[in-house]
Amino acid sequence: MAPQNLDALAAMIPDGALLALPPDDSLAPNALIRALIRRNVRNLRLIGVPTSGFGTDLLIGAGCVATVETSAATLGEAGTGPRFAAAVRAGSIRVIDATCPAIHTALQAAEKGVPFMPLRGVLGSDVMNHRPDWHVMANPFAADDDPILLLPALTPDFAAFHASCADSEGNVWVGRRRELATMAHASRANVVTVERIVPGRLLDDETMAPGVISGVYIRAIAVAERGAWPGGLLDEYEADRAHIADYARIARSDGGFAEYLARHVQHTANQDAA
């Protein structure tokens, strides 16, 4: 699988796609998200796995998003995503609130190829009361009345993430972020940016293999150095907290966000592209 360039990956994700994204601390594909904004993608239906962060806030602010299914839209210590909050107030996006383990469970169902999976808890939450697509049934294995939540399988059209490295067969290494494996397995296709391409086969290396997502799930790969920025990448680089804090402040206003976009997204095409 020959690496492509970042814009080619961005071009694969069509307007209206159901796109799964990891949270900020879990290999967020921020360089690819900037490329998506530059290609002027529209009507994305985002899924936060299980929460949404910086990249989702950028996409919302740039007008690329129709719906967000997520358990939270947060910039960590910097608080609620400002463009997310503004869009909810304005009613310009549809938010489908979930709870973290429900997102994981719905993706596990898709990973397994089953139509649903049960989850304990959640009963009585308004999150559930606003999900007509969820289903409560009596546990058929219980002697007494035992209501339990069933979540329908969630199959994203695409998942995108930024991994440490890939080999020439398209296997990618995500290390301990195994929730990304579930997301990748559950999705119809994955587009992945990496810091580097490594020689050899990652799956033949017994030390690396446990952190690998097999190339069987991967549609395309691009090299994007520091592609998670301003997020961090495992032990390779830390999150740029100062930048995110600045963003959280600036992006509170429409004008501030527009300025941010012009400076850090529209004008960084060469910087982000490998």
Added chain:
Amino acid sequence: MAPQNLDALAAMIPDGALLALPPDDSLAPNALIRALIRRNVRNLRLIGVPTSGFGTDLLIGAGCVATVETSAATLGEAGTGPRFAAAVRAGSIRVIDATCPAIHTALQAAEKGVPFMPLRGVLGSDVMNHRPDWHVMANPFAADDDPILLLPALTPDFAAFHASCADSEGNVWVGRRRELATMAHASRANVVTVERIVPGRLLDDETMAPGVISGVYIRAIAVAERGAWPGGLLDEYEADRAHIADYARIARSDGGFAEYLARHVQHTANQDAA
């Protein structure tokens, strides 16, 4: 978590325990199984995850087993486990036949803390028809009639396996054999043998962490060098095919098995113990 000796681990598994074991190619705890036979354990209820191999055949032959839930009892190229086949013929053990993904799924349900999990396929198999504990229901998310199998959560009392290494906090490294993680997570307690104890914290090492099972699940650890023998261990040593083939031949007769037991199990206490 200070390492204990092999006999101490064997002593933790009481008569009648529901004990999950991996197949021969997946870090089989054969040294520990020999110690269990030496301690004269009785009435074990074994689970093959998802199939059973050499160790299960030894335990059955030595009269330690009441029931086996498994998808197959096989010595690989050497065929059906001879003591398993003899015990089925004699009616001296109860076999609960399953199918591989059903075992994985039932353990995943326990891992998740849900009472059941669905699985496609299987409907129409006599395996299902002999499982009154399984349940078929109409998929509540389907518009049309869509029967689907539900498997009850399977929570072993113990799981046992042989990992490459452990650290002083009881974290153990199983590499790519992640089905062992599901088995370990699903079980009430795990007893683990390892080739060696390593310095440092495995979970702090981003390269090793993806192949780690957290010490939170581990009850006790013992060092047992070449503890998977005659099974193999990842890329550390290969299975001893010749030994297994010899066993498959010798153990066909009661006398041959008794001889094997005397020679390779009862008299190797010092060899197996660390």
Added chain:
Amino acid sequence: MTTIAPQERLIATIARLILDPSAHPARHVAVGMASPIPAAACWLLKKSGHDIRISLLQRQTGGPFSEGGRELFDLAGQGRIDLFFLGGGQIDSEANINMIGTGEWPGTEFRFPGSFGSAFMYMTVPRTILFREEHTNRVLVERVDHISANGISDRAVIRRGRAQALVTGRCVFNFDGNRFTLASIHPGETIESIDANTAMSYLTPPDVGMTLDPTEAELGLLRGAVCDEMLSTYPDFCQRVWGRSLQEAEKAAN
């Protein structure tokens, strides 16, 4: 003796609640994102020699799990997490918490980040300590606008746990499964000041005492060994409360 920072008092207060001998034993405590005070309370117990396992979710490297973010929820689903912490933009008389927002669903007046795992953790973990520093009439309300996680469940619903207590910047309330009772008030507060700032219902027993100060030994640990553990994960908090920065600590170590 130096001045006790309000955060130090909250940390010690939470540590004492964790040890409550009348409650389900806390062998494994998990701490969510952006929770420096609960995290510090766990470290204080650990550094005091208590046998307690802490799983901190907010760590980029290291950290307790190898199955990704899902493992915390699987552990909780099995009942292997004994105690968790939750906050909320609003908390009400029935210990319901709202992390969604105010106004019409899904928070058209003021939107909070979202419910995270609260709807699950609140029911699967035996004990939850509610913690919210801001103690005002807009936070502690009679009835939350939206329920992220409900404090009380129908009888038929399997529920392993509930809130044990609510710790705020002004006081501690205990929760008995039905309602809150004022347990202690922090220095500078009165029964009246609590009442004036609390829109949720609660009982006030006749003999409400003051929240205990941290001991000298606790303060020593907080400012030393606990801060050491927290520096890389919560640099801003350590700077604000203890005036220590990661950079200085790294310099000192070299």
Added chain:
Amino acid sequence: MTTIAPQERLIATIARLILDPSAHPARHVAVGMASPIPAAACWLLKKSGHDIRISLLQRQTGGPFSEGGRELFDLAGQGRIDLFFLGGGQIDSEANINMIGTGEWPGTEFRFPGSFGSAFMYMTVPRTILFREEHTNRVLVERVDHISANGISDRAVIRRGRAQALVTGRCVFNFDGNRFTLASIHPGETIESIDANTAMSYLTPPDVGMTLDPTEAELGLLRGAVCDEMLSTYPDFCQRVWGRSLQEAEKAAN
């Protein structure tokens, strides 16, 4: 031209079945444990330049998966495995397979190893090639004693695939979803010898031909590049069929 080994003919026959243009395309083929002939058929296609992904389960190191043994079943559940192979101690007229045993449940007369994943894979994978070298009246029966995996399902049951063909040491049968039809017979067999050794029902069309020999090019690949790939996983098979051992290969490589 050297003598064609019977196993070589079976390998080439299975390779042609995999390529069948009228069937669901085989982009990803999985091969179970102890299946050297199906594995060799996949390698033959791969070495012939066909764009095909092979997942061999019988490898102690390396191998296609990182999620452990479960990943094969998850892939199949999603429909990402296009073709699989199954055998059976008994196979019957409706393509039911028995991997349990004969006599009373669970095989009190003669016990086979067990069902493995057959009950799942047979229904979730679009195409299954049944393969059983032994072709006798005790293997190919009218009705299996026990069904590990059923060849035909009720209409209401979601089923993605079924048997495409059955390859034995004597012949090839096609399966149309209802019954078997004799497709070709191997050299040395006749319509009559097949009939005498088959207790299951099948149709015999008027114009049954001989199973094709492997081509010279195929034989060259089998004895060279395919054997190279198989040596470490199936040493006994390679020794038996091609007289090559892993030790010699390793020596030659040094």
